[in-house]
Amino acid sequence: MRMSIFKQELKFHRNSFIIWAVVMVLFVFVYLGSYEAIAMDEQMMKVYEKLPEAMKKAYYMDQVNMADIHGYFVSTFMYLIILMGIYTAISTATVFAKEEDRRTAEFLYTRPVTRTNIFAQKILSNLTGLILMHLMVLGAIFLTLTGIITADYEPAVFVYVVMSTFFVSAAIGAVGWLISTFLTGERLASSFGIGLVLGSYMCHILSGLAEELEPFQYFSLMYYTDLPFIVQNSALPWEKTAIMLLIFVVSGGLAHFRFQSKDIHV
C-alpha cells in the first residue's frame, strides 16, 4: 500500500498539531509544575475543603487527596482530557467532511486507490497524530516530575492516566470519523465534534449536582477515563476501557461502511 495520502495528511495537519501540542505541553508544565506551591499552601488546601460538594465531586476531590501528587494531578488533568477531546474531535470529524466541503474530493477520490485504502490512510494519520500527542503529554509529565517535583510518585499512575485518556480519545475519534462521513460541511462537522466533547463535560458536571442526575455520568468522558480508580488501584479501569474500545470498533466499522458506500457530491 503506497502511503501518499497518509504522508500528505500528516503534512496538512502539521501546523495545527504543533499548536495543540504546545498548548497541552504548556498546560502540563504549568499545572503539574505548580503542585508543590499549591500543596504546601495550607490556605489553598482549606479553600479546597470548603468547596461545595458538587464541585468537589466534579474535580474528584471527594475521592482523591489534593495534597497528594497523584490526586492533585488527576483533578487538573480533567482539563487536558477536554483539550485532547476537542483536538481529537476537530481532527477526526473533519477528516472526510473537509474533502467534500473544499471540493478536493473529486481529486482525491479519483486517484487509483480504493475507498478502503483512502479511509485507512486517513484514519491512520489521525491515529498517528493522536498517539504522538499523548506521547508528548506523557513526556511533558515525566519531564515535570523529574525536573520540578521533589515529592515521591508512582510512575505507573501517570502512564495509566495517559493511556486511559488515549482510549477515550480513540473512541471520540471513531465517533468523529462517523460524523465526518455524514456531514459535508467542515465547520459543521468540527462544531458537532466539539459540541459532543463539551456536552460530555457538561454531563460530568450535571451528574455530580444531584443523585437523580447521576445517570448523566454515562455520557461523560470523565466517567470512562475513571482517573480516581487509576490513582487508587494503580491500574487501568479495564471494563470502561473495553467499552471505549467497543465504541472505537463499532463507530470505526460503521464509518468505514458509510464511507465505502456513499456517493461523493462535489
Added chain:
Amino acid sequence: MVGKENVICMNDLTKYYGQHQALDRLNLEVEKGTVYGFIGPNGAGKSTTIRILLGLLKPTSGSAFILGKDVIKKGAVIRRHVGYLPSEVHYYERMKVRDVLNYALSFYPDADRSRLEYYLDLFEVDPKKRVKNLSLGNKKKVAIIQSLLHDPDLLILDEPTSGLDPLMQGVFFNVLKEEKEKGKTIFFSTHILSEVEKICDRFAIIRQGQIVATKDVESIRKQVMRILKVEYPAQDRIPHIEHEQIVKREVHDHIVRYYVQGKINEVLRQIVHDELNDIRVEEPSIEEIFMDYYQPKEPEGGK
C-alpha cells in the same frame, strides 16, 4: 457483453437522486482510439455519468465497464489507466503547483516524471505558485497537466476548455490530437458544440438523462444539407427553380436560400443558368444540426 475494442461500455446505467432520475437506462459504447464527444445541455446528466465512471457515484441500477472492468468492483485498478479532468478544478489551496502535481504523480509509481516538466513548459504554468493564487485558467491548466501526467490510456474530460484562453485551447487540442495519434481514447463532455466538430470522431447526445442520438461526426457532415445562398439582381428576377434535392426555400428580398440535400452539383448547374449577382455555399454549423436534439420535445397535445 463487453466488446473487445470497447474502452467504455455502459449497460442500462440508471441513477436516481432521491426521487429525481438523473440517468435513465444509458447504453453507450466507446471504441478504443476514439475521441468521443458526450454532449448535452446543462443538467442533462453528463457529469453524473462521468462521476459514475470514476467511482464517485454509485449507479442505482445498470453497470458500466472501463477497459473491460466493472467501474464499481475494479475502480482503483481502472483509475490507474484513466486521466480525469473535472469541469471545475479544486485543489488544496495552500499547496504549490509542483507539490500538487507531485502528489498526483505519487499515486503512479511507474509514471515517467519527465512528463511533468514537459507539460509545465508546454502550458506555461509556474510550478512555484500556490494554488490559491492561481487564476481560473491556470488552475485548469494544472488540472490538464495532472490528467496527462501518468500517460493514461483513457482521458475523461469534463468540459475541458472552460476557463482556457483561445491560445491555450489550441495547445490543448494539439495535445489531444497527439494523444489520439498514440491510440489513446478520449471521452469528452462538453456543451460547446464547435469543439465536438473540431476534435471528435463520434458523439452521443444526452438529454434529460437519456441518450437521444449517437452519431459519427464525419457521416453527419455528409448527410446534412448545404445551403446555397443566391443573390439575384432584383426580386422580380428570381427564377422558379424546382429540383427534388431542394427541400426548402427561403426568400428575403432578392436573396434566396436553397436548402439542398445530398450532392449540390446538379442544383448548382441549374441555378447558375440564370442571371445572378452572387452565390455562396454554406454548411449548417454542427450546432444547427444538434439543436433539434437539444431542445426538449413538447408533450403531445401541448401548446
